[in-house]
Amino acid sequence: MVIRQKLWMRRNAPNPEPSTMAKCEQGYLCDVCGKDVDSVTESDLYLRYVMGQVPPDELHRSRERHIRCNPSVAQFIVDPNFEPVQLDGPFAKASLDPAYVAEQEALVTRAWRRLQEIPNLAVHIIEYPLPEVRDRWQREADQIRSSQTANNPDG
Ligand SMILES: [Zn+2]
Numbered sequence: 113m114v115i116r117q118k119l120w121m122r123r124n125a126p127n128p129e130p131s132t133m134a135k136c137e138q139g140y141l142c143d144v145c146g147k148d149v150d151s152v153t154e155s156d157l158y159l160r161y162v163m164g165q166v167p168p169d170e171l172h173r174s175r176e177r178h179i180r181c182n183p184s185v186a187q188f189i190v191d192p193n194f195e196p197v198q199l200d201g202p203f204a205k206a207s208l209d210p211a212y213v214a215e216q217e218a219l220v221t222r223a224w225r226r227l228q229e230i231p232n233l234a235v236h237i238i239e240y241p242l243p244e245v246r247d248r249w250q251r252e253a254d255q256i257r258s259s260q261t262a263n264n265p266d267g
Pocket residue numbers: 142143144145146147177178181
């Protein structure tokens with residue numbers, strides 16, 4: 113996943129080598145529309161990573177997608193800088209429980225805003241997720257460690 117981040121930075125550098133471009137582009141094509149996912153800020157995969165829905169070890173294995181190409185998540189982004197995405201059908205906001213919609217709008221919008229800031233923040237990829245997600249992952253890691261200790265009292 114660190115490699116992925118570095119490639120992105122390299123791609124955005126001026127005058128990349130043509131061979132590098134071609135190689136990288138294949139790894140960043142959107143699974144839905146087939147076009148290039150230019151930046152981390154328009155990546156559905158990284159948006160879901162920031163929300164804690166994609167664990168760190170799945171980042172490099174998962175398919176890339178534009179935020180706008182995943183309307184079931186994108187419909188919850190409510191921000192003047194984001195052109196609203198409409199979804200029809202049973203998973204459209206209008207068909208869902210209003211309390212759930214309000215909760216999702218708060219979460220997804222917050223995650224999207226954080227994602228937009230990430231290129232300007234000098235943070236490591238493990239610090240991308242929202243604070244409560246990082247806390248949860250830390251607790252889970254601590255629990256695994258302590259249970260391993262409990263299972264190996266001699267070791
Ligand atoms: Zn797309």
